[in-house]
Amino acid sequence: MWNRFAALTAALIALNYAPFSSAKGNDMTPTSDAQVHYRTIDIDGVSVFYREAGPKNAPTLLLLHGFPSSSRMFNPLFQRLANRYHLIAPDYPGFGNSAAPPPAQFTYTFDHIAQVVDAFTVKLGLTHYIMYMQDYGGPVGFRLALEHPERVDALIIQNAVSHEDGLGPLWNKRREYWADREANEAALRENLISFNATKLRHLGSSPNVDLYDPDLWTDEFAFLSRPGEVDIQSDLFYDYRTNVASYPKWQAWMKKTQPRTLVLWGKYDPSFQVAETDAYRRDLPNADIHILEAGHFALDEQPDQAAGLIDQFVRKIATRPHA
Incomplete structure (x- = not known):
């Protein structure tokens, strides 16, 4: 563990990064002129797209997106952090x-999505990374962390749930879907995949x-309207029940290993409740937790603040090794 954080520190020193500054303290405005590369790689016969800059x-941030977005959701971080850190953001199959x-x-x-992302990190030679998990990125990321804890230098959790405390009233209908898929398929598609639901997911x-x-x-709804996409997403959401069943296992891992963790929580999220931050505090008493004036996709509304907090967090863990 000491070697891992020594490497993080050395990377920051070698790159001669000066501390950021702004009128708002921790906030960061778009300043990165780093070139973003848009690439594809074959993973077990599936073409996986990713952004890299x-x-x-430098320390690597593996950025795991949510539903129904893609690596595009991390553009605000690429615009603010790519001069300082190695950013990699894949799109799931x-x-x-x-x-x-x-x-x-x-x-x-x-399970399968996590296996693809795992193989993706191996093929790119990512042996250590700080993992940013948003929404679906949580279930994918926790699977990676439990499978390869030695690779995970730290966690950044942004509106990703691993306790039932965070599941709000919208999940009642979704639980009915898990209990009887055939009877609730039409209602689920309206609740999860309609234009209004797609808009509400952002605005909360x-x-x-x-x-x-x-x-x-508008773009996300166009994505959901692609031929066959609704079948893909309903299959994956039906499998979400396995995530809820895995919560105790993920919680036990956090309590045992106490990973360095930054929690950023948009308080206007219609699906994932702010109470989830208290649950993270129970499991990770040393976590840095910040409630943001934002919704489910906090980078939409508070990109400067989020990027500033991430930069501050990465610098701190690089100069203060885990016990």
């Missing part, structure tokens, strides 16, 4: 610009709707 000798084989050819479960109860670019949900 930043110096490869069935999402964004990755291949979307039909369910008859690819089993859409979180935020009073700051003028900070949101409507292209976000």
Whole structure:
């Protein structure tokens, strides 16, 4: 563990990063001129798209997106952090610009998605990384962490749930779907995949709707409307029940290993409740936890604050090794 954090520290020193500054203290505005590369790689016969930027000798941030987004959701971080850190953001199979084989050819479960992302990290030679997990990125990331804890230098959790404390009232209908898929398929598709649901997923109860670019949900709804996409997403969401069943296992891992953790939580999220942050505090008493004036996709509304907190966190863990 000491060697791991010594390497992080050495990377920051070698890159001669000066501490950021702004009128708002920890906030960061877009300043990165680092070139973003848009690449694809074959993983077990599936074309996986990913974005990559930043110096490869800097600490690596593996950015795991949520539903129904893609690596595109991390553009605000690429614009602010790519001069300082090595950023890698894949699209899962069935999402964004990755291949979307039909369910008859690819089993859409979180176990399988995590296996693809695991193979992706191996093929790219990522032996250590700080893992940013948002929404679906949580179930994918926790599977990676339990399978390869030696690779995970730290966690950044942004509106990703691993306790039932965080599941709000919207999940009642979703639980009915898990109990009887056939009877509840139509209701689930309306609840999860409609245009209104896609828009609400961004806005939630935020009073700051003028900070949101409507292209976000318009583009996501266009993605969900692609031929075959609704079948892919309903299969994957049906498998979400396995995540809830895995919560005790993930919690036990956190309590035992006490990974360095930054929690960023958009308080206007309609699906994942702020109470989840108290649950993380129980498991990870030393975690840095920040409640943001934002919704489910906090980078939409508070990109400067989020990037500043991430930069501060990475610097801190690089100069203060884990016990």
